[in-house]
Amino acid sequence: MLLKTPYLLFIGDAVDPLAAKVAQGIKDWRPEFCVGQFRQEGCKADMGIPELSIEEAVAAGAKTLVVGVANRGGVISEGWISVFEQALRAGMDIASGLHNLLRDEPRLVKLAKEHGCELIDVRIPQVDYPIANGITRRGKRCLAVGTDCSVGKMYTAIAMEKSMREKGRKATFKATGQTGILITGDGVPLDAVIADFMAGSIEYLTPDNDDDHWDLIEGQGSLFHPSYSGVTLALVHGGAPDALILCHEPTREHMRGLPGYSLPSLKQLQRTALELAQVVNPDCKVVGVSINTSQLDDEAAIALLEQVESEMGLPTIDPFRQGADRLADALAE
Amino acid sequence: MLLKTPYLLFIGDAVDPLAAKVAQGIKDWRPEFCVGQFRQEGCKADMGIPELSIEEAVAAGAKTLVVGVANRGGVISEGWISVFEQALRAGMDIASGLHNLLRDEPRLVKLAKEHGCELIDVRIPQVDYPIANGITRRGKRCLAVGTDCSVGKMYTAIAMEKSMREKGRKATFKATGQTGILITGDGVPLDAVIADFMAGSIEYLTPDNDDDHWDLIEGQGSLFHPSYSGVTLALVHGGAPDALILCHEPTREHMRGLPGYSLPSLKQLQRTALELAQVVNPDCKVVGVSINTSQLDDEAAIALLEQVESEMGLPTIDPFRQGADRLADALAE
Numbered sequence: 001m002l003l004k005t006p007y008l009l010f011i012g013d014a015v016d017p018l019a020a021k022v023a024q025g026i027k028d029w030r031p032e033f034c035v036g037q038f039r040q041e042g043c044k045a046d047m048g049i050p051e052l053s054i055e056e057a058v059a060a061g062a063k064t065l066v067v068g069v070a071n072r073g074g075v076i077s078e079g080w081i082s083v084f085e086q087a088l089r090a091g092m093d094i095a096s097g098l099h100n101l102l103r104d105e106p107r108l109v110k111l112a113k114e115h116g117c118e119l120i121d122v123r124i125p126q127v128d129y130p131i132a133n134g135i136t137r138r139g140k141r142c143l144a145v146g147t148d149c150s151v152g153k154m155y156t157a158i159a160m161e162k163s164m165r166e167k168g169r170k171a172t173f174k175a176t177g178q179t180g181i182l183i184t185g186d187g188v189p190l191d192a193v194i195a196d197f198m199a200g201s202i203e204y205l206t207p208d209n210d211d212d213h214w215d216l217i218e219g220q221g222s223l224f225h226p227s228y229s230g231v232t233l234a235l236v237h238g239g240a241p242d243a244l245i246l247c248h249e250p251t252r253e254h255m256r257g258l259p260g261y262s263l264p265s266l267k268q269l270q271r272t273a274l275e276l277a278q279v280v281n282p283d284c285k286v287v288g289v290s291i292n293t294s295q296l297d298d299e300a301a302i303a304l305l306e307q308v309e310s311e312m313g314l315p316t317i318d319p320f321r322q323g324a325d326r327l328a329d330a331l332a333e
Numbered sequence: 334m335l336l337k338t339p340y341l342l343f344i345g346d347a348v349d350p351l352a353a354k355v356a357q358g359i360k361d362w363r364p365e366f367c368v369g370q371f372r373q374e375g376c377k378a379d380m381g382i383p384e385l386s387i388e389e390a391v392a393a394g395a396k397t398l399v400v401g402v403a404n405r406g407g408v409i410s411e412g413w414i415s416v417f418e419q420a421l422r423a424g425m426d427i428a429s430g431l432h433n434l435l436r437d438e439p440r441l442v443k444l445a446k447e448h449g450c451e452l453i454d455v456r457i458p459q460v461d462y463p464i465a466n467g468i469t470r471r472g473k474r475c476l477a478v479g480t481d482c483s484v485g486k487m488y489t490a491i492a493m494e495k496s497m498r499e500k501g502r503k504a505t506f507k508a509t510g511q512t513g514i515l516i517t518g519d520g521v522p523l524d525a526v527i528a529d530f531m532a533g534s535i536e537y538l539t540p541d542n543d544d545d546h547w548d549l550i551e552g553q554g555s556l557f558h559p560s561y562s563g564v565t566l567a568l569v570h571g572g573a574p575d576a577l578i579l580c581h582e583p584t585r586e587h588m589r590g591l592p593g594y595s596l597p598s599l600k601q602l603q604r605t606a607l608e609l610a611q612v613v614n615p616d617c618k619v620v621g622v623s624i625n626t627s628q629l630d631d632e633a634a635i636a637l638l639e640q641v642e643s644e645m646g647l648p649t650i651d652p653f654r655q656g657a658d659r660l661a662d663a664l665a666e
Binding site for chain 2: 131235261264276
């Protein structure tokens with residue numbers, strides 16, 4: 001594990017609940033990692049867990065202060081720094097996915113060294129990954145691929161993990177982005193890996209496992225998104241998935257950040273992703289569809305899910321509205 | 334330009350001609366960049382150009398000492414370092430594509446600073462590349478894509494440049510690997526770029542140009558090579574090619590470095606590469622095939638080229654045996 005658990009969640013002076021979505025994700029998906037939260041004056045987010053001082057958190061066993069809030073204006077404020085200093089003096093590590101790196105704050109670097117603590121910027125790779133060797137590994141792997149970026153791939157994979165674990169099946173969500181890494185305490189920040197080592201980093205992340213164990217790999221980008229498609233293909237080949245889940249957001253008018261680029265159809269994604277995945281794993285199958293219907297009302301959402309299910313001939317769900325049980329069951333088959 | 338021209342080619346104590354293949358490439362494709370060569374005792378390679386001391390090279394206008402030879406044993410030898418020191422004292426930059434970086438040699442770093450010279454490790458990106466924006470650029474682009482790594486993609490693109498320039502057409506070979514960068518003095522070391530910026534680095538490399546100008550982009554890896562396919566897809570989407578050339582080595586028994594992975598057929602490569610390229614450039618076409626027949630005798634080579642041409646319905650050549658005129662003509666059509 002990259003991060004020591006359990007965590008004290010740092011919510012700081014979050015301007016609204018959305019600013020604390022990383023903390024919310026940790027609390028939703030790994031409540032057992034959270035001994036409490038640390039909030040500052042004016043904080044507009046609340047995880048509903050015990051409010052602890054640094055000293056109380058350490059007494060409760062907290063090993064890492066996790067920055068669960070986005071900062072404003074591209075600087076880490078003095079108000080935050082002083083809390084981070086307290087945490088280091090009390091012997092806690094600090095983990096952050098902020099653009100501004102902890103390692104670029106000399107006061108924190110000095111204190112961490114003095115107290116034998118770690119500053120973990122999860123955006124930065126912490127491992128020298130190998131070049132991919134393409135060798136077949138034991139165990140099963142499922143990858144979420146999207147018609148676009150930010151369509152719910154992480155949510156889908158982690159919701160599938162939850163469903164499978166509730167049913168007593170062996171499953172592990174494998175994070176490939178900073179939010180997922182902070183939630184689970186481990187993973188590969190794939191978008192920051194050097195080109196030649198991308199696929200190898202995913203092989204490293206998803207090694208041999210029990211024959212009946214599923215790695216549920218967080219997707220990134222899209223094979224159809226010109227800015228990030230290479231990252232996605234490295235996931236498809238490094239992950240060597242046995243199963244693909246297609247992810248889609250039905251109200252997106254163009255590819256994220258790229259006016260003029262329309263989204264592929266789910267059929268196009270199915271065909272292209274499967275053909276490329278089968279280069280490494282000839283037995284790969286597309287087993288289900290996950291639709292992010294957050295922009296639709298209940299009636300429209302249900303109608304769309306039924307329509308897509310009928311068109312694609314695959315279990316089709318919104319994991320936020322319905323949970324991911326049907327996708328988990330599709331893997332089991 | 335990343336490198337200042339003209340060059341003095343450093344051949345050192347090359348154990349055989351193959352060890353000096355970078356120098357040979359520069360001499361073959363950019364003879365006008367080469368004022369001379371620097372060879373040491375026991376050198377088994379010879380570019381057939383003037384043998385110059387550092388002083389003579391500077392007098393002849395040389396701006397950069399280019400390391401055109403591969404080293405042995407993973408260290409830069411004392412014999413080489415002392416020549417590099419002379420070059421820096423004489424005011425020359427040094428450029429190298431070696432795994433061992435010039436910047437990791439403290440004596441060279443100190444001298445370069447004192448004499449205002451640059452140490453240019455072309456394996457390391459020298460630019461903060463942008464994230465790709467997918468916006469259509471003026472001018473034309475051609476990309477060589479392969480059934481595998483190391484099948485002649487660089488050779489094909491640079492031979493096409495030569496043919497087009499001889500016919501008075503506007504063409505520029507665009508390097509994406511260290512050998513190509515040393516040959517042309519500029520380019521992107523794509524395999525060392527951070528994942529998120531791969532496609533953007535290729536947009537940066539191939540900006541707007543005259544409507545009748547062709548960038549001939551050096552390919553990397555293969556869409557079907559699990560270790561590097563992500564790098565290749567970033568080239569396909571960042572390069573936004575109008576034309577693709579399919580490259581193949583017919584005697585390869587499995588994907589390079591990956592026993593158990595067979596090569597795709599040229600038809601498979603054509604279909605997959607074109608479908609992915611058309612995401613960014615719907616007008617993209619596959620215009621020709623380049624076969625590396627170096628492992629075949631004349632008769633077998635010609636028979637194979639004719640057979641592939643008939644099967645694919647595309648101009649099919651070996652640019653080493655025949656030059657690249659027919660591919661250059663295919664672009665013009």
